[in-house]
Amino acid sequence: MQTHSAKRVEILIEAPLELRLTDALEAAGIKGFSVLPVLGGAGRSGRWSREGQVGRTGMVAIICVIRPERLDTLLEAAFAVVKPHIGMVSIGDVQVLRAERF
Amino acid sequence: MQTHSAKRVEILIEAPLELRLTDALEAAGIKGFSVLPVLGGAGRSGRWSREGQVGRTGMVAIICVIRPERLDTLLEAAFAVVKPHIGMVSIGDVQVLRAERF
Amino acid sequence: MQTHSAKRVEILIEAPLELRLTDALEAAGIKGFSVLPVLGGAGRSGRWSREGQVGRTGMVAIICVIRPERLDTLLEAAFAVVKPHIGMVSIGDVQVLRAERF
Amino acid sequence: MGELLSLAGQNLLTPMILSFALGLFAAIARSELSVPEAAAKMMSIYLLFAIGFKGGVAVAGHGLDEHLIAAMLGGIALSFLIPLLAFGLLRAMTRLSPLDAAAVAAHYGSISIVTFVTASTVLSAQGIASEGYMVAVAAAMEAPAIVSAIWLAARSGGRTGQVQMDARLWHEILLNGSIVLLVGAFLIGAVTGEAGLARIDAFVVAPFQGVLCLFLLDMGIVAGRGLRTARKVISLGVLSFGIMMPILGATLGLGVALLIGLSAGGAALMMTLAASASYIAVPAAMRVALPAANPSISLTLALGITFPFNLTFGIPAYTAVAQALIGE
């Protein structure tokens, strides 16, 4: 089946910053992304869990599949938000169907 | 540690189609997959969120790790379901432990 | 933007074993990981769904991004827990921002 | 008219309506106030179970009316026909494509169970009796509209791939969660009657209106978010449709109610059903059947315009009209 190269960017970011990040992505012209829940985790600031919490706590994962040539735009937009905060940005190579959608 | 090449296929599909897709996968002999929740996102049809929704709305992510030689079977089965719908199919290269399980 | 090579390890494991796995990771010096929910899936032991369940059932996905040189430590720690159980370990290549965090 | 306005005013100042308004305000003001998905689903399960059960108990008490079958058939006919009317109106009043118009039409032929629940609450607060089996009529009206809409879409020259209809979708529509729960709870109520009610009335009766408040708060939030993000798709024509259509629907509902000979309360409920637009079962069906239709148009219209219209002005008006024409 016909596939096309793309980049899959996964951004872990604190939940209170989710909207800031997605707005920044949209402002940079990145129109497609998905937000996945994260139940808990651990890092340099210790262990955490969403269980029983009430406020907008914890982290979310934002996944964005884009054409390779748009990667730098995305990373710059994302990094401007993530920079002062805890969080993680990783980029993988993928193949996608229906490249016209990206 | 001994690892083996495999493909990791990630399919984003609208929740009302989840069962159609997983049934199609099983019909094509793809016996292993996992379904992950998606909280929200954005695309050409705008922004959405699962918060406060009642019906079977939004999208789910279906993840399937398979032997490379089975990739085409999987993509054809998945594409038959996804084709008329919004959604995304991406494929990445991974290494797996315990290849006998796939 | 400056990126660095890393490994993205994704471990699917039964929920009752989650704490055993994360403790094993920490004991092996792996300090950063995230836990994502899995709604359901299928495998050799049939289909399952978390819907309506009450106990600690189903699976969770543990995602861990690490420096390549730490991969073996991680895999050994994880495999010791996963070995007798159902579950899946897959490893992909990624690029990360802010390598100093890993 | 004066009385009608005062009724409307009185209805506006209930905790339920104000909770909806609060949710609407919160969303439009971009507050992050939100109700978890699981909680919203559980509240809707509670409301469906309680309203179905109480309808069943009422039938167990008063016996089955000779009008039951007629009311079911009338409701089904409305659900089949309203989409045709809605489709025609939409094509005339708006620039929606045939596909989008068909999808919207399906929502308006089907029903909104929360609008129905609110109307029932208003009726019982005013001491107006109604036929317990109207919840069964509500369940019967969920699905037929989908058939009409798919027929409309197919007829309007949907290209291959635009209309996806199969046995599996039929099964999903007819056995969708809210139909099964509503009918099931109705039967449980009918079988266990007053004795059953005595066991669970502290659950299904006493806290009902309070739960409805929180549910409407959530609906307000969801509606407000839809309105905020879908401003572009909502032209003046679309907006007018969202207000005209419930009035037309209610009129048709009134006609059917008069034909059948329902009580004033029953007629008000039939009008409410005909006037209301689905936002749970039909959206999912449309995503499967008409994947190329834009879901946010239907949802914004149904939940952002028609739902609040019915809640605030519709229900009191339908009640007043039904009472004026039928008496108590």
Next chain:
Amino acid sequence: MGELLSLAGQNLLTPMILSFALGLFAAIARSELSVPEAAAKMMSIYLLFAIGFKGGVAVAGHGLDEHLIAAMLGGIALSFLIPLLAFGLLRAMTRLSPLDAAAVAAHYGSISIVTFVTASTVLSAQGIASEGYMVAVAAAMEAPAIVSAIWLAARSGGRTGQVQMDARLWHEILLNGSIVLLVGAFLIGAVTGEAGLARIDAFVVAPFQGVLCLFLLDMGIVAGRGLRTARKVISLGVLSFGIMMPILGATLGLGVALLIGLSAGGAALMMTLAASASYIAVPAAMRVALPAANPSISLTLALGITFPFNLTFGIPAYTAVAQALIGE
């Protein structure tokens, strides 16, 4: 017998049992009706808290019975012994491997708190008193069966890696959520007594049966899905075991109750506990301890066969037998 059947019939037509049947129907008919995981967990927290608390208040009111210790020990003995019997039966009646048989046996030695809750509700609806500390007995019976099952699995020549037992698992079993909540709420009820109950009875008493309905609806859905997908693993032998075992368990429970001198209500509860099979705590423990055992066999048996059997025929029968032998 006639009376027993009528009692069973009467029990069958309660909103609770019918809600379970509705869930079963929905799942088997492949309706997408479902209860969110978070809501199901919350309802189970509510039920555990309420039943534990009310048990504690009853103990605060009537004082501690001289039979408490005996009942605890009797319950623990049953939980240890029933798995041995279940294991023997399974090996004789079915083709399950020793490992699978041991896992199933653990479920039957332990208890189902919702079955217990339903039995309590049936008793109080019939005005039959029972010892408040039976909830503490229920908590005490959760864990011992796991020990027996692991011993059985190890003895039956589990290969290395098949039996995974460590201090951590003990800790998890003994402090699992339902034991801690049940015992904790029991102690809270015992300490705060009637004064505490007065503050929260509108929460723990009045809506209790209604919440139980929705919880049983969910259990029906989960059970129905299990039955649908696990048809292959359910042979006739397995099925018969699912009905014979609760009867045998109840008989043992009755013996213990008579030995101890429990009231008729208490005996009915002890029989119910012995007859019921765990579907919450034990499954998780088995996934850790016996990872190679097939979880769907145990769960389908416990939830799909034995649970509805106890709900419909078991509880009324146990109550009738206990009353016949012990009187009021």
Next chain:
Amino acid sequence: MGELLSLAGQNLLTPMILSFALGLFAAIARSELSVPEAAAKMMSIYLLFAIGFKGGVAVAGHGLDEHLIAAMLGGIALSFLIPLLAFGLLRAMTRLSPLDAAAVAAHYGSISIVTFVTASTVLSAQGIASEGYMVAVAAAMEAPAIVSAIWLAARSGGRTGQVQMDARLWHEILLNGSIVLLVGAFLIGAVTGEAGLARIDAFVVAPFQGVLCLFLLDMGIVAGRGLRTARKVISLGVLSFGIMMPILGATLGLGVALLIGLSAGGAALMMTLAASASYIAVPAAMRVALPAANPSISLTLALGITFPFNLTFGIPAYTAVAQALIGE
């Protein structure tokens, strides 16, 4: 003093406090007992809605007091000033960095609505009246502390990137979910009054204390987990601060209450507000505004030390002192 201790003892043995203790025990003993996130959020929505609504109904009943404005201004002043005091204390008593001290200070200037809710429950259980508008005061006290804390952090030479403040954050703070819900429900209660309450009291009044029990169970679990994992960050100085600060805050609150002329109940609530520390709205704001501050210090202090202190000793003491000084 003897009376105060007996009051504290009496307060300790309520189902609410014991539920909190149970949660604390479960977490510290590493039981896996937990409340789903969605359920915890829904319970907090319920509590905010109910307490706000009842406050509004009280205002509708008794009319607006001349002290309302003064109480609001007093509360806002407290919220602005307490962080300065807290910051000073923290810098003197602990080794926290200026940034961490500023973040903690923000939590103590703001309020904990569950502490407020518990105090209201204690007051009404003792038949002590209080001003209905105190819930509006509570809402007004959520945000000002954040301003002071950010000023403190900036002044203490926060490097570029350490203090992140923008219009968007202001918007989020002022329209955060709990403020909107509390004020909204208050207005709904004030508008619909007794008539509104009559419709939903079986929901907002009767089961309130029961829901509070389960919510406090969850808070106990979360607090216990925090204490367990954050043992390292909790020095003796930090711990003492967590107990001294509420006492100082309550004293300031008492002063303001006396100045304004609140009733004994109102004064007890004002003291409670001043003494309590936020664990919902402020943590999220601090993650955005002061990302380099360690969140677990503030949360463990607020939820693990000060919250249980207020629940057990604080509230009875504040009530006793207010009554002694103001009378009924």
